[in-house]
Amino acid sequence: MTSPGRATILPIYVVCDLSGSMRVDGRADAVRDALVALRDAVWLNPVVSDQARIGVVGFAGTATVLLPLCDLATVGELPDLEPGGLTSYGAAFRLLRETVRADTARLAADGYRVFRPLVFFVSDGEPTDRRPDWAAEHARLVGRDGPEIVAFAVGEARAATLAAVATSRCFVARTDVAVRDAIARIGDVVIRSVVASSVTGGQTVVGPAPGAFDELDLL
Template sequence: MPEQILPFYVVCDQSYSMADHLDGLNGGLRELHRAVGTDPVVADKTRFCLIGFAGDARVLQPLCALSDIVTMVELEVSPATSFAAAFELLRTTVERDVERLKADGHRVYRPAVFFLSDGQPTDPAAWPAAYERLLDPDWPARPNIISFGIGDADETTIDRVGTVQAFMSHGGLSPSAALHEFARALTRSVVSSGEPLDDGDLVLRIPRQVTGFTALRIDQV
């Protein structure tokens, strides 16, 4: 049956620097699965995709309704931190997913991307071009991006990546705690965005404040 669909893409750094913290993030994604997968309204209106990136990028969980999967796939560490690989794969994946959803008769809203990194890109000369292609103004499916930086992430880079909101963790917040708050913010956004307005429409609801993080910008969606 055709639905109104808001796709969410979670793009996570899984470089070696994340090795001690991925357990917490994987736990947060399992909590997201439980919260959304057991809410039939939100599960029908949203779709979820998980992309991990290090030296390359991979779709770890193809776009789906969270109620359709039994176990959430987990992130695993790899060397390097290629932002270009993440943005290139994200562009290809979003394009394919949106075309498929529309072909099935769904009304598709602009995708939302939650981007997380705890370090600096190892491809500083390459990633800006891939990022600009992802946000090509002539591409109707270009996503809204909410970016999160923790640990040694560069504030200027995180601010540049986020198109509607960007967050940088406070210096006193441990990486594990920061990842927990990231997962909580993601869950709140998915759950609240999946609840239709009185007229049946959907809107992307994103956090304006996240515990332990400084908001780098506040723009209108």
């Protein structure tokens, strides 16, 4: 389906919980600060613009594409993050599946060789939809050719729940660290991973657990 001479693209999605609890202690502001830092890091590393496209999805009771997949270095103003509502994991997985499928088809039609997408999924609480419902949407998302998911549990999110979301790595914030500070550390690992993956030509590279987090063994 692809030719060795074709340019390669790694699609990367940051999927962030924007439920009502993200209003607490400036959690949503910390996510936006992390996105700004990611944009600035991409601008400083031209190889990322060549190899990666980055999109942002937010979810509460419903899910929304806040920033369509793009060369993040070209984005002047990042979207506002307005938390409120429930925490529907199913809505996030359903929209992400549709979005990944459409983006992959568009990139392939534009002549790119597309690597398996990489998702950074961040939640500060438990899903409010029924587990069988969101688990079914998750299974559809991660099926054949689905994205690789790195999950981060902060705040009231349970380690076991995020471990069920992750397909690659799962990091859990330590309880002695403020949630806002933990989210800032997530920004650090996303930046390092995006840059490292781009340098290797699209092969996903996610480093060790960021400070203030422990890694769960998914095996």
